[in-house]
Amino acid sequence: MGSAVNVCVVGLGRAGMVHAVNFQQHVPGAVLAAVVEADREVLAARAAELGVAGRFTGIREALDGAPVDAVCITTPTFTHAEIAVASAQSGKHVLCEKPMALNLAEADRMIEAAADAGVVLQIGFMRRFDPAFREARQLVADGRIGRPMVIRSLTRGPGLPPRWAWDPARSNGMLAEVNSHDFDTVRWIAGSEVTRVYAETSASKRPDLLQEFPGFYDSAVVTLRMADGALATIDGGCPVDYGYDARLEVLGTEGVLQVGELRSGAVLLCTRESGVQSKPFASWRDRFREAYINEAGHFIRYIRAEEQPLATGLDGRRALEATLAANLSSRLGAPVVLPLKEEDALEDRA
Numbered sequence: 001m002g003s004a005v006n007v008c009v010v011g012l013g014r015a016g017m018v019h020a021v022n023f024q025q026h027v028p029g030a031v032l033a034a035v036v037e038a039d040r041e042v043l044a045a046r047a048a049e050l051g052v053a054g055r056f057t058g059i060r061e062a063l064d065g066a067p068v069d070a071v072c073i074t075t076p077t078f079t080h081a082e083i084a085v086a087s088a089q090s091g092k093h094v095l096c097e098k099p100m101a102l103n104l105a106e107a108d109r110m111i112e113a114a115a116d117a118g119v120v121l122q123i124g125f126m127r128r129f130d131p132a133f134r135e136a137r138q139l140v141a142d143g144r145i146g147r148p149m150v151i152r153s154l155t156r157g158p159g160l161p162p163r164w165a166w167d168p169a170r171s172n173g174m175l176a177e178v179n180s181h182d183f184d185t186v187r188w189i190a191g192s193e194v195t196r197v198y199a200e201t202s203a204s205k206r207p208d209l210l211q212e213f214p215g216f217y218d219s220a221v222v223t224l225r226m227a228d229g230a231l232a233t234i235d236g237g238c239p240v241d242y243g244y245d246a247r248l249e250v251l252g253t254e255g256v257l258q259v260g261e262l263r264s265g266a267v268l269l270c271t272r273e274s275g276v277q278s279k280p281f282a283s284w285r286d287r288f289r290e291a292y293i294n295e296a297g298h299f300i301r302y303i304r305a306e307e308q309p310l311a312t313g314l315d316g317r318r319a320l321e322a323t324l325a326a327n328l329s330s331r332l333g334a335p336v337v338l339p340l341k342e343e344d345a346l347e348d349r350a
């Protein structure tokens with residue numbers, strides 16, 4: 001085994017704490033060497049909880065002052081590009097949460113900075129590291145259901161993400177924050193690229209948020225056409241309240257496969273009074289607990305050149321392009337063809 005990789009987690013919010021704990025406790029070869037958090041109170045509380053010595057309020061101080069080899073970016077999406085580019089230019093490997101960035105110009109800068117510096121750039125598509133999703137991908141790749149004809153991928157979140165994500169201009173909306181994973185899953189499973197996107201979005205549950213956040217939506221349905229002729233749908237809803245829900249179905253020419261269900265465990269209770277009862281997944285942390293650990297482990301092994309990359313900057317860019325196309329389609333009320341035109345790719349006008 002190579003020498004330890006010193007990791008700095010940037011942004012100690014919901015995703016940041018998952019990654020920080022994983023790098024600290026569950027990933028062989030990784031050391032949680034430093035943390036960066038812009039909010040001083042949050043930094044003091046969470047760094048103390050983690051017991052990390054290297055504590056910083058800005059990425060620049062950490063890059064200049066801490067002996068780190070790699071950076072894990074878990075800040076709000078609108079900050080990803082700046083932090084990733086600065087980190088790569090300082091020679092640090094980068095694991096960046098999805099969605100990779102706000103627009104394709106930012107994504108391209110990140111890819112270019114990592115390539116120029118010769119560092120790893122991995123995007124946080126943890127479903128690629130989930131045992132069930134991996135098995136499904138392998139079965140499809142082995143031709144067990146023939147050629148994929150229709151892929152259905154859905155993600156529904158129990159509660160709204162943090163407030164910054166309610167603003168489409170700072171987050172690209174729920175299709176980016178919640179359904180990035182579906183856009184990635186569809187192209188990963190199909191082994192083919194998205195060529196046309198049509199989306200409908202609606203603020204059905206929280207229309208009250210439209211006044212403060214024009215363009216906000218809480219539900220979405222997207223249809224996609226893939227280069228090889230396969231079709232796909234993505235269905236999103238957030239907040240749904242009942243639990244975290246991530247499912248996949250692939251209809252092939254020779255069969256069908258399904259991944260995921262509402263139930264979180266094997267226990268099913270049935271009484272005359274209650275009827276059939278079972279628990280849903282409370283959050284993405286529970287459903288993909290193992291996947292986040294596997295993802296972080298892959299990042300370390302990828303840095304050490306022990307594994308080939310499984311979720312690259314280009315994967316992040318492609319999922320982002322399809323997401324931007326879906327938001328554009330919803331605004332236009334018309335299908336959008338990929339690749340996006342330059343004016344649509346450079347700036348999201350949600």
Ligand SMILES: NC(=O)c1ccc[n+]([C@@H]2O[C@H](COP(=O)([O-])OP(=O)(O)OC[C@H]3O[C@@H](n4cnc5c(N)ncnc54)[C@H](O)[C@@H]3O)[C@@H](O)[C@H]2O)c1
Binds near residue numbers: 015036098162
């Ligand atoms: N892979 C997944 O399943 C998953 C799950 C949740 C969130 N995410 C992604 O992770 C990212 C963060 O989401 P979250 O829900 O954890 O957000 P959050 O708001 O809970 O946490 C973000 C933290 O970053 C801090 N911060 C903001 N700007 C900063 C900066 N410039 N430098 C340092 N710290 C800064 C904030 O103070 C906050 O504590 C988003 O891109 C989101 O889409 C991914």
